[in-house]
Amino acid sequence: MKAKTTETTPKKAETKKQESVLTELQTKRERKVVLMQGNEAVAYGALDAGVNFFAGYPITPSTEIAEILALELPKRGGVFIQMEDEIASICAITGASLAGAKALTATSGPGFSLMQEGIGFAKITETPCVVVNVQRMGPSTGMPTSPAQGDIMQSKWGSHGDSPAIVLYPDSVKESYELTIRAVNLSEKYRTCVILLLDEVLGHMREAVRLPDMANVRVISRIKPTVPPHWYKHYDENQKYLSPLASYGEGYRFHVTGLTHDVHGFPTNKATEAAEMMERLRKKISYNIRDLVQIESHKMEDAKIAIFAAGIVSRAAKAAIAMARQEGILVGLLRPLTIWPFPDDAVRKMLRNVETVIVPELNQGQLIHEIQRLTKDKSESNVISLQRVNGQLLSPNDILRKIKEVS
């Protein structure tokens, strides 16, 4: 709105100051370069992905996502509701999704912990939804406005029982937008709760971005059943483990339960049916790993040392790599955009070609476990951890120092 009217009616634009930059972008065909926060990019990505239901509870550093959606969703006829807590929020988005919504919530560590039971429910019931976790330093209330990458393992293992996770991890404002869309798309396609992890810094940092025209945004929606209602199986089996999903109110009258269930969705205690359900949950991720895993390889062609880093840390790593290469040290970066399922193949390949891997992370060592799991044939000294948990970022110099130490 603003951009459209600045030339002619600047006063009008001023009075609408509280409007987000997104409004103007969304309504305009052609999108300009604007300064945007990671959190704004997430909100905007959600809207572009077709999210029409948001339920959430305020928590730093994620609140801007809720605030923007509170402003934007009603304009589009979507639903925004501030629930009484995070537990209610995950439940509400799951209920809405079963009624046909594209639903998303956003939170941070403490709220993410509260949501874990509900995340498990969305996974076992194969209900699409997205949880954005803008990580802050913990444990507990920790340092609400300081960055940390402490929820990497929680995003995979936080919910009780066995359930594979899809977790995406951007490293820029632009990518926050892109991966939000991807998270919504994957949740719809794979009928599961997808988690988007963001670093606090990224949530609040502003970068100049030009978002793509809507025509260039690929939006995926759940497959709808085509069979008559009495043929419908809520958990239909097929080769790719991707099954159609009816919504409440469309005449299919299905049952949904968090209990172990058969293909119709009814509770079962039969070992065979239980195994079948668990296998489907596992296989729909493992069989589609190529579609799910995204990884960036940076200057790895001739690298003798590799850095494995996700999110904001990988940016410091890139700067460190540039400095190291000036001094003739052959170092590259492998950055997972999908951290779960873990990019085993890419990491194995990397390990074949390098002597040393440095894993810098803003926690007491989480991602490094995955690298160590894949380095059985290497001695432990080949996998070097660089950790920081004092609320501050790892700088390029911190990483450069480590590179020099090991080179």
Place this chain on the structure above:
Amino acid sequence: MATIPQRIIHEYLRHDKKFPHVWCSGCSIGIVLGAIIRAIASMNIDRDDIVMVSGIGCSSRMPVYVDFNTLHSLHGRSIAYATGVKLYKPHLKVIVVTGDGDCTAIGGNHLIHAARRNIDLSVILINNFIYGMTGGQCSPTTPQEAIATTAPYGNIEPEFNICELAMGAGASHVARTTAFHTQEVQGMVKDAINHPGFSLVEVISACPVIYGRLNKKGGAPQMMKDMRDNSIPLTAVDKLPPEKVEGKIIRGTLRRDIRPEFCAEYAKLVERVKTAEGKNEEL
């Protein structure tokens, strides 16, 4: 005569699915389910437009058996799930079936906030004064001095008056009866579904196998008789001397207010915002 309601019930059950049911003999939950089904049948609502949501507990098992859109969710969270369903598709009739523990202990927060919002959910709360499914632990409605497996020396905590709790939080339709009074249950469920706002129907129920046994209540028939004898209709309260009212279960519609309903208010907000947007576009 008896064949007609029977036929209705079968029509609404998923008879080819998961029977026999999980409830103990003498349990009141089936009676309440029957009343809910008869209420719905009498209203001619399209079954596709009904969503029955529950949490976890014996009473929360109801959705498995009925041929509606059904959602057996997490312990305590039925109202939160129902809120999402209703808010996204407000034309659906969303009925929440829940237990005293499910709704007022772990789910207490959602109950009060849904009541405050006045979102159009019909909550049928089956109060058997105990945690049935987990084997007889204390609930927020376990009477003082009653025995529970986690109150083996007698419960020392005061109990919730569920209807007062809901009214205090702003529920616009609140009613109470017992599983003995099936016709009343049926009528109250119907009223609740018809009510445009948050409604709560508390149905006092017999759990003879757990609560009854722990507290020597004399078995299912005796517990039924007690519900008959220890309850009085709201309409009679004023006519009776206070000592006859003391300690009795008061049955009746305790509140029926019409006030702005949440989904409708949200729709208005959307309209308002869209209109404002439209105007700006023209400038």
